[in-house]
Amino acid sequence: MSSEPLTIALVGNPNTGKSTIFNALTGLRQKIANYPGITVERKAGTTIIGGVLHKIIDLPGAYSLNYKKLDERIAYETLIGSYEHEEVPDLVLVIADASNLDRNLYLATQVMDLNMPVVLVLNMMDIAEQNGITINAEKISKALGIPVVPISAKNKEGIETLKKAIQDLDLTKPDPLKWVPSKALNKAIETVLDEWIEPYTQVPERARYIEALRLISEGEFNDPFYKFEQPGVGKKAIAKARKNIEDEGANPVALEVLQRYNFISDCTSGASSQNGQQKRTLTDKIDAVVTHKVAGPAIFALILLFMFQAIFSWATPFMDMIDLFFVEGGNWIANTLPPGMLNDLLVEGVIAGLGGVVIFIPQILFLFFFIYILEGTGYMARAAFVMDGFMTKVGLHGRSVVPLMSGFACAIPGIMAARTIENWRDRIITIMVLPFMACSARLPVYALLIAAFIPATTVLGVFTLQGITFFGLYIFGIVMAVAAAAVMKKIFPTGQQTPFIMELPSYKIPTWAVVFQNTAERGKVFVTEAGKIIVAISIVLWFLASFPKAGTEQYEAEASSTETIESFQLRHSFAGKFGKLIEPAIEPIGFDWKIGISLLTSFAAREVMVGTLNTIYSIGEEDGDHVTLKEKLINDINPETGKPVYSIATAISLMIFFALAMQCMSTIAIVKRETNSWKWPVAMFSYMTALAYICSFIAFQLISSW
Amino acid sequence: MGIFLSDIQPPEKVTVINIHGTDTTRLLEMGITPGLEIEIIRKAPLGFPMEIKVRGYLLSLRESEAKCIEVAS
Numbered sequence: 001m002s003s004e005p006l007t008i009a010l011v012g013n014p015n016t017g018k019s020t021i022f023n024a025l026t027g028l029r030q031k032i033a034n035y036p037g038i039t040v041e042r043k044a045g046t047t048i049i050g051g052v053l054h055k056i057i058d059l060p061g062a063y064s065l066n067y068k069k070l071d072e073r074i075a076y077e078t079l080i081g082s083y084e085h086e087e088v089p090d091l092v093l094v095i096a097d098a099s100n101l102d103r104n105l106y107l108a109t110q111v112m113d114l115n116m117p118v119v120l121v122l123n124m125m126d127i128a129e130q131n132g133i134t135i136n137a138e139k140i141s142k143a144l145g146i147p148v149v150p151i152s153a154k155n156k157e158g159i160e161t162l163k164k165a166i167q168d169l170d171l172t173k174p175d176p177l178k179w180v181p182s183k184a185l186n187k188a189i190e191t192v193l194d195e196w197i198e199p200y201t202q203v204p205e206r207a208r209y210i211e212a213l214r215l216i217s218e219g220e221f222n223d224p225f226y227k228f229e230q231p232g233v234g235k236k237a238i239a240k241a242r243k244n245i246e247d248e249g250a251n252p253v254a255l256e257v258l259q260r261y262n263f264i265s266d267c268t269s270g271a272s273s274q275n276g277q278q279k280r281t282l283t284d285k286i287d288a289v290v291t292h293k294v295a296g297p298a299i300f301a302l303i304l305l306f307m308f309q310a311i312f313s314w315a316t317p318f319m320d321m322i323d324l325f326f327v328e329g330g331n332w333i334a335n336t337l338p339p340g341m342l343n344d345l346l347v348e349g350v351i352a353g354l355g356g357v358v359i360f361i362p363q364i365l366f367l368f369f370f371i372y373i374l375e376g377t378g379y380m381a382r383a384a385f386v387m388d389g390f391m392t393k394v395g396l397h398g399r400s401v402v403p404l405m406s407g408f409a410c411a412i413p414g415i416m417a418a419r420t421i422e423n424w425r426d427r428i429i430t431i432m433v434l435p436f437m438a439c440s441a442r443l444p445v446y447a448l449l450i451a452a453f454i455p456a457t458t459v460l461g462v463f464t465l466q467g468i469t470f471f472g473l474y475i476f477g478i479v480m481a482v483a484a485a486a487v488m489k490k491i492f493p494t495g496q497q498t499p500f501i502m503e504l505p506s507y508k509i510p511t512w513a514v515v516f517q518n519t520a521e522r523g524k525v526f527v528t529e530a531g532k533i534i535v536a537i538s539i540v541l542w543f544l545a546s547f548p549k550a551g552t553e554q555y556e557a558e559a560s561s562t563e564t565i566e567s568f569q570l571r572h573s574f575a576g577k578f579g580k581l582i583e584p585a586i587e588p589i590g591f592d593w594k595i596g597i598s599l600l601t602s603f604a605a606r607e608v609m610v611g612t613l614n615t616i617y618s619i620g621e622e623d624g625d626h627v628t629l630k631e632k633l634i635n636d637i638n639p640e641t642g643k644p645v646y647s648i649a650t651a652i653s654l655m656i657f658f659a660l661a662m663q664c665m666s667t668i669a670i671v672k673r674e675t676n677s678w679k680w681p682v683a684m685f686s687y688m689t690a691l692a693y694i695c696s697f698i699a700f701q702l703i704s705s706w
Numbered sequence: 707m708g709i710f711l712s713d714i715q716p717p718e719k720v721t722v723i724n725i726h727g728t729d730t731t732r733l734l735e736m737g738i739t740p741g742l743e744i745e746i747i748r749k750a751p752l753g754f755p756m757e758i759k760v761r762g763y764l765l766s767l768r769e770s771e772a773k774c775i776e777v778a779s
């Protein structure tokens with residue numbers, strides 16, 4: 001039938017296997033990107049059916065077309081053909097979980113109201129069977145008047161039948177047998193249509209009916225995305241319609257939903273049956289352990305521990321290899337190409353920047369591999385269930401735990417992991433406070449400063465002051481994150497907040513192909529989208545540290561006998577000038593211009609601070625270990641005051657600064673990617689740096705006046 | 707005032723009487739409709755959220771939502 005290329009949309013409740021079906025249909029012919037201006041991801045691909053190439057779009061998961069969330073709104077607007085960034089679908093595949101038919105059919109009845117060609121796909125037939133549910137697809141098809149295809153996407157069973165159903169579909173006459181509203185509701189619908197929607201609005205034809213229903217149940221224009229010319233007229237019509245219903249003794253809010261569910265029960269009653277007493281499913285048994293009051297948190301803690309073992313230790317060899325590769329590659333190019341500016345730009349700007357991008361990949365892949373397994377099995381929702389009580393106390397969400405904990409390894413994968421938090425407000429707060437978690441790039445800086453300035457005094461017999469300081473810095477980060485979250489919770493408007501209703505999907509074995517593909521996709525998204533920004537910034541940083549060039553003659557004439565040319569160059573570069581320029585501003589927090597330079601250069605990555613100080617203190621490659629740098633720092637004397645540059649006050653102020661300031665361009669880049677806007681990274685940079693300055697100021701002033 | 711879902715201690719089966727509050731649509735749409743029997747399975751470590759079974763599937767509700775659901779046991 002359909003020899004025309006079609007645009008086919010997949011819609012369905014979350015967790016019904018849409019990704020698995022999308023994958024089965026498209027194979028590797030797919031593309032993922034953000035919709036412009038928002039954070040919802042768009043997945044599109046192609047499939048060949050009967051020699052015809054069709055487009056497939058996987059719409060965001062939705063429980064209802066009565067959108068409560070941005071994701072659902074995109075799905076709805078696309079279906080009614082009014083979303084400007086998406087193609088208008090010719091055909092809709094409604095994916096339903098056969099083991100949870102009633103609630104899944106709710107969305108299906110709404111889609112059927114749009115008067116477009118629909119195929120109902122009953123996925124997870126294998127699970128339904130396991131749970132003792134038998135479904136007669138033919139009967140359901142008769143009751144709904146649309147093709148119904150039972151499949152098990154995970155086992156690739158029924159995919160061919162689905163393709164055949166698409167091929168055989170008669171697109172010209174979508175004629176589903178719809179639910180029939182009661183008289184009272186019908187009258188109300190007519191009122192709203194006749195007196196408001198048709199004469200006064202631009203609502204597309206196919207959406208009018210469902211829009212009328214929505215207005216009746218909500219009673220007001222919540223978040224209208226149509227331009228209404230005369231809202232007064234609309235309000236009157238809606239009030240009249242609701243009054244009609246109330247006069248009949250019904251509740252206008254619930255009436256539509258009730259009737260849809262009644263219709264669904266009628267459809268499924270003869271077609272789906274549960275054999276015998278509903279038995280305790282495997283899911284019930286696992287849940288009894290995994291969400292147990294004591295065992296639940298313990299199991300979650302173990303899983304987290306395992307994940308972080310992976311991202312900390314198992315990722316390290318790969319990161320070392322990447323590091324080695326880029327250092328060696330850089331050296332090779334440096335020695336092969338003729339020396340000069342191009343050489344420097346390539347090696348110190350571009351290659352260093354690329355290396356700075358690629359280095360994150362192992363941690364991202366490891367983390368997301370685990371996350372997708374946890375999501376795919378259904379465990380992630382349990383973890384959120386177990387943790388939610390604790391996390392709401394500090395203004396966050398049960399799902400914030402994994403991203404925040406990942407932040408201890410590195411903020412980049414952690415911020416990416418925040419996408420598992422559905423609620424936008426919770427997600428953005430999690431992202432905004434996540435960089436306070438003491439990531440591993442802070443370690444070398446902490447280690448250097450603690451070794452140099454904190455005495456190794458033993459306290460309480462077993463602890464050293466150094467160890468306690470280390471620990472204190474970690475706790476400090478957590479406390480600041482919690483405090484910042486609490487404040488943001490107050491500041492951010494609740495907006496279109498959805499109630500915290502979370503489905504706990506039944507446990508399943510993940511589809512490995514989907515797990516691997518999604519994991520790889522996250523790596524790719526990071527490299528292509530955040531990577532651009534990171535490379536660009538590292539080139540700028542290279543430029544600032546390398547220009548203007550101080551000539552050899554100038555060096556010979558002006559430098560002291562012990563200063564290396566690298567140090568001299570850095571001092572005379574824009575970065576050096578920047579350090580001197582901001583010195584008055586950072587003096588109150590105990591920093592001098594040398595630290596000022598490192599603040600700029602360590603924007604590339606926090607640990608670069610150590611390298612920069614190495615350069616400034618003219619420590620050659622040969623003896624460039626921490627010990628010498630540590631000694632130079634301790635012995636550095638301010639020529640004007642004759643006192644050591646680094647007091648313990650400066651060291652502590654600096655550690656506090658590093659704990660709080662947004663000293664990481666990669667974080668900025670990934671926040672831009674994940675929030676799809678510059679607003680959030682700029683806000684993050686500003687508030688964190690301001691907070692860092694204030695805290696360092698207080699600490700420095702207190703300690704030095706002591 | 708009747709009893710609300712938030713007051714019920716698991717395990718227990720109750721019948722939904724009505725949904726109150728400002729944002730009731732989503733609860734209804736998820737299948738928590740008046741007249742339906744729901745099963746309260748357990749509560750999370752700090753008391754909330756609570757896990758319930760509706761129409762054969764599992765749902766987690768925070769206290770604020772559970773407070774909107776009037777029930778009879």
Ligand SMILES: Nc1nc2c(ncn2[C@@H]2O[C@H](COP(=O)(O)OP(=O)(O)OP(=O)(O)O)[C@@H](O)[C@H]2O)c(=O)[nH]1
Pocket residue numbers: 012013014015016017018019020021061123124125126127151152153154155375376377378508509510511514
């Ligand atoms: N047993 C079984 N499991 C399935 C089937 N289809 C999908 N799954 C599993 O169900 C889980 C969810 O599948 P996804 O494809 O990620 O579902 P989705 O609808 O895209 O989920 P969201 O992206 O959260 O909306 C995965 O663990 C799949 O392996 C099926 O037919 N049978």
